[in-house]
Amino acid sequence: MKHIVALLCLFISLQSSAQKVDAETLKTIYNTSLTNGKSYEWLDHLSNQIGGRLSGSLNAERAVEYTKEELESLGLDKVWLQPVMVPRWVRGAPEFAYIETAPGKTTSVNICALGGSIATPYGGVKANLVEVKSIEDLKALGKEKIKGKIVFFNRPMQADLINTFEAYSGCVDQRYSGAIEAAKFGAAGVIVRSMNLRLDDFPHTGSMSYGDLPNSQRIPSAAISTNDAELLSGMLSLDKNIKLYFSQNCKQLKDVQSYNVIGEITGSEFPNEYIVVGGHLDSWDLGDGSHDDGAGVVQSMDVVRLLKESGIKPKRSIRVVLFMNEENGLRGGKKYAKVAKAKGENHVFALESDSGGFTPRGFTFDCSDAVFNKVLQWQPLFKPYLIHYFEKGYGGADINPLKESSKTLVLAGLRPDTQRYFDHHHASNDTFDAVNKRELELGAATMTALVYLFDKYGTSTITAEKQLKN
Known part of the structure; x- marks a missing residue:
């Protein structure tokens, strides 16, 4: 009995120490994003220099080239294009x-x-x-x-x-x-x-x-x-x-080839376990697609940059995936999942941002009760940043196809305040001026923080903790 009590005390002490380290790491991530963020600068170019990015269009092609070049400039371990055939509809x-x-x-x-x-x-x-x-x-x-x-x-x-x-x-x-x-x-x-x-x-x-x-x-x-x-x-x-x-x-033309844009930081301990963070690179053509989903694209890109800037060396391989053709086909998400399944890749966590660049409120999680209970223990770490919404729910359209190849995969969706989202959704006023720089950067930091926690602890650690408590 004494041994059990001692083990429990040791576990609680280690847990408290780990929470302090995590709190400091999250503080570094948020500070870096708010004082040295890149998401707003990237969005400015994507929206104002390229514009609306309908699948199969010249602008979509230009967006692929631009984001690939920017990811390469971050010094990631790998950056590549994944071919995908997409529909081409013109207005x-x-x-x-x-x-x-x-x-x-x-x-x-x-x-x-x-x-x-x-x-x-x-x-x-x-x-x-x-x-x-x-x-x-x-x-x-x-x-x-x-x-x-x-x-x-x-x-x-x-x-x-x-x-x-x-x-x-x-x-x-x-x-x-x-x-x-x-x-x-x-x-x-x-x-x-x-x-x-x-x-x-x-x-x-x-x-x-x-x-x-x-x-x-x-x-x-x-x-x-x-x-x-x-x-x-x-x-x-x-x-x-x-x-x-x-x-x-309007007219429907023949399908054309486009690409998912992918960048990776290779994991230091578990390189064959993959964490994905992403948004969709295509948009409708009436506006410039800043909220839907330019915001999710640049926030996802900034996740890998913020990890590097904050001195975090991920245990697992972190991939940023900029999916093509979410709006009128979902072919990019399906293609990524198909290739991952064919290669036997072990995806353990995927996070999507596709609800606009407004103030982040929290996340929805598509996962088991055991994993969700662990996630709830992280909630106090986000409280200083007014992130309080942690609920079970939908992850995202582009990452959802990954579920077919893994029963233990955890999916999550960033949930910003969406009261104004549908004022802009798919309309000509979905433009750069409708995005607030600070809100966008808070979202990028929030995503990075969750990726950090899932990478550090993983679902296997969650299971081990549950067994120890029992």
């Missing part, structure tokens, strides 16, 4: 739309084509409208009331949900599946209320799908700004006979 000439109340009496409205949509026929589409709140409403109306008309999906994001991603998930089906469902009933086109909690004049694009619908049955699909959605709905309530005209010139 073409600017879209145009108006509401017609009578011949010659029109009101212009703000729209943008949804990613993956076909163009309107030459001369555009003009038709009466039918307004619905959901795909279920659409089905209830039936073909007789829909054929030949433009379907107007007008379900807003649920404003009383504090979790804005939950509000987004609750209505994004109308954007993604609206056209394929409306086409089944003979609709001439689809207009979708933008996924935005704010009332403004910015239409928000995003991916949509026709599934396996034949080309001959596909109909054009566009997003309308929230202000104009309110206007259109109000006008329809007064006069069901008004018409909407819209024209767009």
Whole structure:
């Protein structure tokens, strides 16, 4: 019994000493990021010198070259490009739309084509409208009331949900599946209320799908700004006979080759255990993609730099992966996971930043209860930086495919304050001026701190500690 008590006392003493070391290391990481960060400088170039980076575009190619060069300048052990075939959709000439109340009496409205949509026929589409709140409403109306008309999906994001991603998930089906469902009933086109909690004049694009619908049955699909959605709905309530005209010139071209950009610090003790940190390099084309996901890209790049600047020599191999094609295909994430599985690589932890560059609040973790309980013990280390949100949940779209090759892999997602995120998401105001330098650098430091802790302790140490306590 005395031996057990002595071992427990020794364990508690060692644990207390380790926490002090960890607290000092986190302080160094945060100080370095806030006084000597690189993320904001990198984002400035990515956003203002390159711009929107739609998969398959020249700007996406330029972003690959730029980030590869910057990672090489950090003196990492390895930097390479991982080829991946990506879709190439082009927007073409600017879209145009108006509401017609009578011949010659029109009101212009703000729209943008949804990613993956076909163009309107030459001369555009003009038709009466039918307004619905959901795909279920659409089905209830039936073909007789829909054929030949433009379907107007007008379900807003649920404003009383504090979790804005939950509000987004609750209505994004109308954007993604609206056209394929409306086409089944003979609709001439689809207009979708933008996924935005704010009332403004910015239409928000995003991916949509026709599934396996034949080309001959596909109909054009566009997003309308929230202000104009309110206007259109109000006008329809007064006069069901008004018409909407819209024209767009988008086109789906053949797939092209692009790349994931990967940099690595090789682990000093466990080089065959991999920790991944990343974001997606592609963006939509309306803005410059600063929040979605330029912020995640530069924060991930700064993680490996901050580790080196802080004098931390990782035990495990740390990889920064800048994924291509998250927005309209997820092919970069799938390709990385496929190659990792084929090589038999042992990924133990993956962290993604794809929720904007706002003030970090914490993380969500996709892991076992045992690992999560250990993570909760690290929470006090983040408290001085006002990081308090530690919950089980989703890791991220690009790292999620890695789960297929490992049952013990821990996934995590950086969770910043997202109340303003959907003001900019997929819109022309997702620009560099909307990103705060200090908030961005706090996020980079927060990610680095979590990577440091997972690298230092690993999941095997977590299991060992649990056995010792038992």
